[in-house]
Amino acid sequence: MTSILTNLFDGVAYGMLLFVLACGLAVTLGLMNFVNLAHGAFAMAGGYVCAVLVNRIGWPFFAALPMAFVASAVIGALLERTLYQHLYARSHLDQVLFSIGLVFMTVATVDYIMGSSRIFIKLPAVLQGQFDIFGVGIGRYRLMIIVICGLLTVGLQLVLSKTRFGSRLRAAVDDPRAASGLGINVPQVFAFTFAFGCGLAGLGGALSAEILGLDPYFPLKFMIYFLIVVTVGGSSSITGPFLASLLLGIGDVAGKYYVPKVGPFVIYTIMIVILIWRPNGLFGRTATR
């Protein structure tokens, strides 16, 4: 019984992490219909920035986390303005090729600079180990992830639903043409959201070094997970990807624990079945746009 709860807890932490990593991708896909397979590269950039700050320069972990966000957001904004924005009108094939090219370049560059082995970020003592609540083992680090990601999710939801920027963004997602007709600067909204999504990915990358493992092949290894979150969750809201990441996280942890031999098999099968059943995602709109 307690092992079930512990697994559930780990799964929720994992799912929340996936959500923070992937929600930027949902915006890219939903708003500009851009297939960005390079999203994991931004996450990796954040992770490595955090690792360098903590391990080499000796910053405290909690100070390095915001820097991971900022670094990835800046890189994202630069790339969006210089490269990505030229490709919004192109075919999906072009976008896929371009972003795969970016992934290959990042993988090789990081390999060159940082070496190909997995790196670890030194954690403060507060975050190490676990404690028991009614016999359920709660990892401190995972608890922190749940707290941070939970707050972020609530914050995102509030920004989207309550602020002016949020309503602009929703309008732009719903119908970019009508939105720009109403005087909303859609490219600007998008550039900002893209950078923010990249920043979130960077933060997620920094947090995931402990759980998912951080090495130069991170963008390729987890690309499919991000895509699953977005395609299964649908890209029209953030609740869809959120539920999808929780499902994926819990499913993956439970699958690895209870049926370790079947491994990732279950995840892929479920994804294919869902995509066949509902091509626009489990929580997406039924009508194609």
Place this chain on the structure above:
Amino acid sequence: MTTNAQTEVGLLARQHGRWHWSEFAFWIVVLAVGLAFPSRYLIMTEILRLALFALSLDLILGYAGIVSLGHAAFFGVGAYCAGLLSVHGIINEPVLALIVAGLAATVLGFATSFLVIRGVDLTRLMVTLGIALLMEALAERFSNITGGTDGLQGIDIQPIFGVFAFDMFGKTGFFYALAVLFVLFLLARIIVHSPFGLSLRAIKNNPLRASAIGIPVNKRLIAIYTVAAFYAGIAGALFTQTTALASLDVFSFERSADLVLMLVIGGSGYLYGGLIGAAVFRMLQELFQWITPQYWMFWIGLVLVIIVLVGRHRIHAYALWLPNLILRQIAGRKAAVALTDNEAP
């Protein structure tokens, strides 16, 4: 009126289907290169394998407009099938084993085609990618059969037809691969110039209109996807037979991604694109590996990014500028080496 139009379409199709002298020249050059560099058989065999694989993707991407990121699934099935047939001594004749491996991939292709034809581009990407990952996970799960990450041990390929033994310089392998590629190329050529192939182009240009003029869109897509799976399976089997290797790597995502790159370099939708692209890609890879052995991936990525940013059409126009100029001088008319108007979507 209808009969007139039909005969005209038929005439046009037959005209397009006729062998152009440049095509003869292409194959003569290929054969000549093969004979001229006897010390380079291994890498040339690799190019031929890649070319066949790229030809397979061209059939669905260039002619039917299906973007696939998981074509390695069929390659891998073909590779493992050929390897297992050899290890367990079920079929010792390489050519027969090649066909059986191809058919195994065909079965998978037919089964998964129903999943792929549903949905739009993105769903297709995800589903094809998912199928390839699924196959990789399966191969890893049943590592007692597939040998897991170590690969299949003890593959020993018997002589072809019991006469031509595989030698260590790869001479037999090269000519074997060349023969297979040529035969399958002829078959692909017949397919794409047939009414069936024309209907595929119609589907690619506008599926709705195609179905309005009475083309059974889904059936045609299933058919060509299955055929492409057969081709990819043969390419995989060829890989196992000429290298005596089969490991989990045959299913890898990089393999599928490289394949798309080859086709993009060569241009899709005219059959030779895959062949040229495979040769250029392998040369580039060799060059990059020579410059920076460990980090050649960076350069491949850079090539991809540049191709997309400059635009595929423009790159091909630049690349064909010199050959076209020469051909125009010699033949006095517009050269035939040009892309067809319908590029990939």
